[in-house]
Amino acid sequence: MPEATAEPIVVVDDVHQSFGEVEVLKGVSFTVAKGGVVCIIGPSGSGKSTLLRCINGLVPIQRGSIRVANFDVHMLGSDKEKIALRKEVSMVFQQYNLFPHKTALQNVMMAPMHVLKENPGEVRERAIALLTKVGLAAKQDAYPGELSGGQQQRVAIARSLAMRPEVMLFDEVTAALDPETVKEVLNTIRGLAQEGMTCILVTHEMRFAREIADEVHFTDGGRIVESGPPAELFDRPQMDRTRAFLSQVL
Amino acid sequence: MQPVWDWFRWLYGATGINLTVFYDPFDRARFASGFVMTVELSAVCIVLSIVIGVLGAWIQGSRLRVARTVVHWYIQAFRNTPPLVQLYFFYFGLGGLLRGVGGSGPVVSNVTWAIVSLSFFAGAFNVEIFRSGIEAVPRTTVEAAESLGFSRMQTYLRIVFPLAFRISLPALNNNLVNLVKTTTLAYAIAVPEMLYVSSQVWSDELNVPEMMNVLLICYFLLVGILVYVMHRWERALRVPGFGI
Numbered sequence: 001m002p003e004a005t006a007e008p009i010v011v012v013d014d015v016h017q018s019f020g021e022v023e024v025l026k027g028v029s030f031t032v033a034k035g036g037v038v039c040i041i042g043p044s045g046s047g048k049s050t051l052l053r054c055i056n057g058l059v060p061i062q063r064g065s066i067r068v069a070n071f072d073v074h075m076l077g078s079d080k081e082k083i084a085l086r087k088e089v090s091m092v093f094q095q096y097n098l099f100p101h102k103t104a105l106q107n108v109m110m111a112p113m114h115v116l117k118e119n120p121g122e123v124r125e126r127a128i129a130l131l132t133k134v135g136l137a138a139k140q141d142a143y144p145g146e147l148s149g150g151q152q153q154r155v156a157i158a159r160s161l162a163m164r165p166e167v168m169l170f171d172e173v174t175a176a177l178d179p180e181t182v183k184e185v186l187n188t189i190r191g192l193a194q195e196g197m198t199c200i201l202v203t204h205e206m207r208f209a210r211e212i213a214d215e216v217h218f219t220d221g222g223r224i225v226e227s228g229p230p231a232e233l234f235d236r237p238q239m240d241r242t243r244a245f246l247s248q249v250l
Numbered sequence: 251m252q253p254v255w256d257w258f259r260w261l262y263g264a265t266g267i268n269l270t271v272f273y274d275p276f277d278r279a280r281f282a283s284g285f286v287m288t289v290e291l292s293a294v295c296i297v298l299s300i301v302i303g304v305l306g307a308w309i310q311g312s313r314l315r316v317a318r319t320v321v322h323w324y325i326q327a328f329r330n331t332p333p334l335v336q337l338y339f340f341y342f343g344l345g346g347l348l349r350g351v352g353g354s355g356p357v358v359s360n361v362t363w364a365i366v367s368l369s370f371f372a373g374a375f376n377v378e379i380f381r382s383g384i385e386a387v388p389r390t391t392v393e394a395a396e397s398l399g400f401s402r403m404q405t406y407l408r409i410v411f412p413l414a415f416r417i418s419l420p421a422l423n424n425n426l427v428n429l430v431k432t433t434t435l436a437y438a439i440a441v442p443e444m445l446y447v448s449s450q451v452w453s454d455e456l457n458v459p460e461m462m463n464v465l466l467i468c469y470f471l472l473v474g475i476l477v478y479v480m481h482r483w484e485r486a487l488r489v490p491g492f493g494i
């Protein structure tokens with residue numbers, strides 16, 4: 001297992017998170033090796049999105065620690081530190097969340113230009129290269145409203161990549177897509193994983209998880225119930241809860 | 251233009267329709283100055299009320315509780331009282347107080363009071379309009395900006411405000427049309443705007459029915475121009491697949 005020996009780039013340790021009274025994460029721990037691909041599966045409401053948000057520093061945690069590259073995410077206070085973290089970790093959302101008043105190209109260019117303050121000419125070149133990579137060079141001047149769901153999601157992936165992150169977070173990025181367009185987005189993610197991008201995916205695409213993941217975590221009720229390489233977790237689940245869940249989705 | 255003016259003189263002779271504001275140089279000059287005053291009053295109040303609206307909506311989204319409360323009560327006060335009463339309050343109430351402090355002579359002119367009063371009146375509605383526009387921007391879009399590393403200020407200026415403004419435009423149109431119509435209230439504190447000068451004309455010339463028609467048509471044109479400009483603006487800002 002080469003992943004186990006590689007330096008972990010994400011270390012999540014005993015993370016507790018609550019919205020007011022409701023404890024959403026009740027002690028979650030896992031690590032991701034550099035270049036590794038981790039899939040998180042589990043029933044709705046089990047805290048998967050919240051976990052990704054915590055790793056991205058979008059919501060604070062109450063206990064435990066999260067370390068990404070050189071950042072202690074749980075300790076970041078100032079905007080500046082958070083911005084520095086977000087250069088390393090980029091998130092793609094279920095609802096794409098593109099900026100509707102900007103074209104595809106502008107969507108990709110905005111963050112590098114205004115957050116990283118990079119040279120517009122270079123950013124533009126890189127943005128076009130990224131759109132080409134996700135197969136949308138021809139759509140660079142289209143507004144999100146003029147793109148299909150799958151196309152929007154690929155623009156969103158390009159937008160995240162434009163920050164040159166070390167880690168990519170995907171939150172059910174195919175859940176809002178019809179089966180045919182799911183494939184085009186999954187192909188894009190597969191390409192990234194093969195290039196060695198560290199990926200954490202929340203997904204309901206079990207077949208894809210089995211194919212792409214180094215490790216799969218099954219979450220329920222704010223905890224990781226069971227973890228393992230996909231072949232084991234999918235074929236020989238140890239816990240009843242995991243078996244029950246898999247029997248419903250597989 | 252002389253033939254036109256002569257025609258109006260002829261019209262009066264032939265039919266008794268007395269439009270002095272066209273053929274009489276003195277009436278023409280004072281009506282024109284009233285028209286200009288209405289346009290100026292409207293333009294200045296439109297700009298100020300939008301500024302008030304944007305600032306107010308921004309403050310309402312801020313973390314400063316005191317500031318939020320002040321804006322809240324400002325809106326309540328101006329939305330729940332008649333604009334004419336507000337105008338009197340500023341001119342006679344505040345204006346009187348200032349005069350008491352500053353000795354003789356008005357410190358602030360009636361035109362200024364009209365501008366202040368009407369801007370705050372329309373501004374109160376604009377705050378509400380922009381605020382609901384801001385609230386209509388999906389929370390997830392804001393989160394995406396945040397996740398890309400935009401600061402709070404950048405998110406507001408580059409994402410939230412441009413979207414909220416587009417969402418707000420139709421409601422803003424209505425309010426600005428209302429504002430232009432409400433400038434006629436400045437009549438009550440003797441601001442020489444179009445209605446006021448018209449009343450001077452008709453008391454001198456006793457041509458009330460004619461002047462009423464002139465007024466109606468002039469306001470119709472003014473508001474028509476505003477609506478046209480706003481629609482052009484709305485179209486220019488329109489984004490495919492977003493909003494209306």
Ligand SMILES: Nc1ncnc2c1ncn2[C@@H]1O[C@H](COP(=O)(O)OP(=O)(O)OP(=O)(O)O)[C@@H](O)[C@H]1O
Binds near residue numbers: 044045046047049172
């Ligand atoms: N902003 C919030 N305020 C209060 N409660 C929240 C908030 N966000 C999420 N929750 C609660 O936290 C729990 C976990 O939510 P989360 O979105 O992380 O689940 P999930 O596993 O991603 O589910 P799904 O598969 O439906 O996306 C849910 O019970 C939800 O109601």
Ligand SMILES: [Mg+2]
Binds near residue numbers: 050
């Ligand atoms: Mg979720």
